[in-house]
Amino acid sequence: MLMLRSALLSTLLLMSSALYAHHDGTHHELSDGEAPAIEVTQPWIRATPPGAGAGGGFITLTNHGNADDTLIGATTSITDRVELHTMEMDGDVMRMAPLPGGIEIPAGESVTLAPGGLHLMFMELASPIVEGQPIPITLEFQYAESIEAELQVVPVGASPEGEGAHAGHHEEHHEEHGHMAH
Amino acid sequence: MQRRDVALLSIGSLVLLLTLAVFFAVFGRQAANPPLAEMGGQFQLVDTEGSVVTQDDLVGKPTLLFFGFTYCPDVCPTTLFNLTRLIQQLGNQADQFNYLFVSLDWERDGPEQLARYISVFDERIRGLSGNEAQINAIADAYRVQYERVPMEQGDYTISHTAATYLLDREGSVVGTLAYGFDLDETQASLEQLLPSS
Numbered sequence A: 001m002l003m004l005r006s007a008l009l010s011t012l013l014l015m016s017s018a019l020y021a022h023h024d025g026t027h028h029e030l031s032d033g034e035a036p037a038i039e040v041t042q043p044w045i046r047a048t049p050p051g052a053g054a055g056g057g058f059i060t061l062t063n064h065g066n067a068d069d070t071l072i073g074a075t076t077s078i079t080d081r082v083e084l085h086t087m088e089m090d091g092d093v094m095r096m097a098p099l100p101g102g103i104e105i106p107a108g109e110s111v112t113l114a115p116g117g118l119h120l121m122f123m124e125l126a127s128p129i130v131e132g133q134p135i136p137i138t139l140e141f142q143y144a145e146s147i148e149a150e151l152q153v154v155p156v157g158a159s160p161e162g163e164g165a166h167a168g169h170h171e172e173h174h175e176e177h178g179h180m181a182h
Numbered sequence B: 001m002q003r004r005d006v007a008l009l010s011i012g013s014l015v016l017l018l019t020l021a022v023f024f025a026v027f028g029r030q031a032a033n034p035p036l037a038e039m040g041g042q043f044q045l046v047d048t049e050g051s052v053v054t055q056d057d058l059v060g061k062p063t064l065l066f067f068g069f070t071y072c073p074d075v076c077p078t079t080l081f082n083l084t085r086l087i088q089q090l091g092n093q094a095d096q097f098n099y100l101f102v103s104l105d106w107e108r109d110g111p112e113q114l115a116r117y118i119s120v121f122d123e124r125i126r127g128l129s130g131n132e133a134q135i136n137a138i139a140d141a142y143r144v145q146y147e148r149v150p151m152e153q154g155d156y157t158i159s160h161t162a163a164t165y166l167l168d169r170e171g172s173v174v175g176t177l178a179y180g181f182d183l184d185e186t187q188a189s190l191e192q193l194l195p196s197s
């Protein structure tokens, strides 16, 4: 079965490069020429205050394939309730909106879920999200196979190393990288 | 039409467009942000100890006032953390100000929930809550926009004004700080609100 899939993949790759690549984000060895369609980089989340009902998770998704894909959902062991949301500043008003249609990741492009914009909304948290205790997630796509990842937990109001700015400065004003599917 | 008429017409159109652009830039913005003089007024809320807090309790110290809710995924904890850093930066001036976090989520946030939530931030930030009428009264007074956004399973989140209000020692609104406010700039504005020594 696996061989059959590999053979099928190779054929697809030869014909038109990867349409649907196999990638589970864990220990799958990629054969020559095979590339994961969706790559996950820098998954992170901020620690939440005690009693906080919700937390926003962030991640960068890169579509290396040549077909558009859509992030349609995510699951985690810490809550049954994860939704895809966006928020935006409308003047001084922070507006949040669920994205039931998911988040589109166009072929060859990267979409960054970041503070002030697209986020994974973790709800009904039974206990706070704590620094140093990564959150396991499984990301589900319309076409690509599910990807497992771990969100690194940074302190309340902080940003991960390499993100540059600290809370309250400029990282909240990133350009909207996302493409919303409605 | 003669060439000169065309030129005049073009200039005329350009002037008209610029005028319209300026008009919308000025008045469109004012529609979103009502004048400071229209903000403020009486309110009655309860703090995390259960004590009643009104507008009159703020008089004597300048106030930083932020509205949010504890179910907020990012903007509220980030702002409260920013306020905490500001308080640290103010050092021994910090006690000369009031810091208030008002929950707009009258259904889910009460004194106990707020007490737990704000425990990780600077202890000088006071968490205030109220019933629906009380929250609507203070939101109306300060021109705070808030709106429930339904989610799956009958749940909701809240879109809301994310600015921090600056009140002088008499309790009048003298400015707002945009979300993600700069600490140094804010410190400079705050110092102006203290009595000159």
Ligand SMILES: [Cu+2]
Pocket: A056, A085, A086, A096, A119, A121, B073, B157
């Ligand atoms: Cu959200």
